[in-house]
Amino acid sequence: MGIALICEALIPMLLKGSEKLIEKIGENAWDIIKKPFQSDKDKALIEKVAENPDDAVSKGIIEYKLTDILEQHPDLVAELTKILPTIAPGMNNENTLNITGNGNKTVQGSHNSTINIS
Numbered sequence: 154m155g156i157a158l159i160c161e162a163l164i165p166m167l168l169k170g171s172e173k174l175i176e177k178i179g180e181n182a183w184d185i186i187k188k189p190f191q192s193d194k195d196k197a198l199i200e201k202v203a204e205n206p207d208d209a210v211s212k213g214i215i216e217y218k219l220t221d222i223l224e225q226h227p228d229l230v231a232e233l234t235k236i237l238p239t240i241a242p243g244m245n246n247e248n249t250l251n252i253t254g255n256g257n258k259t260v261q262g263s264h265n266s267t268i269n270i271s
Contacts, residue, residue: 154234160219162237164212167219168203173240182229189218 163186166174175183190199195218201211223230 154237156220156223156230157216159223159230159233159237160216163219163233164202164215167199167215171240174236177236177240178229178232182232185222185226185229186219189222190215 167187167190190196198211198214202208202215206212223233
C-alpha cells in the first residue's frame with residue numbers, strides 16, 4: 154500500500170477522528186499524523202473538505218501535507234500499511250482492467266475483480 158492510498162484512507166479519519174486507528178497505532182502516532190493540521194487555517198481546511206468532499210483543491214492540500222509527514226516517518230507508513238486494511242473498508246480492493254482494440258466502452262468492476270477484454 155503506497156502513501157497515496159494511505160492518505161486517501163486517512164482524510165476521512167482526520168475529518169471525523171478514528172477511535173479504531175488511535176487504539177491500534179497509539180496516541181503518539183496519531184499526534185504525528187494530525188500535527189500539520191493544528192492551526193486555525195488548517196482546521197478550516199479540514200472543515201471545508203468535510204462540507205464538500207469533492208473539493209479537489211482543498212483535498213489535495215491535505216494529501217500534500219499528509220504525504221510530507223508520512224515521508225518523514227517510514228515506520229509509521231509500514232504500521233499503517235498493516236492496520237488500515239483492517240479498519241478502513243475497501244482498502245485491499247485491487248482492480249485490473251485490460252482492454253485491447255479500438256472503440257471499446259468499459260465499466261470498471263469492483264471487489265478484487267479482474268476484467269480482460271481482447
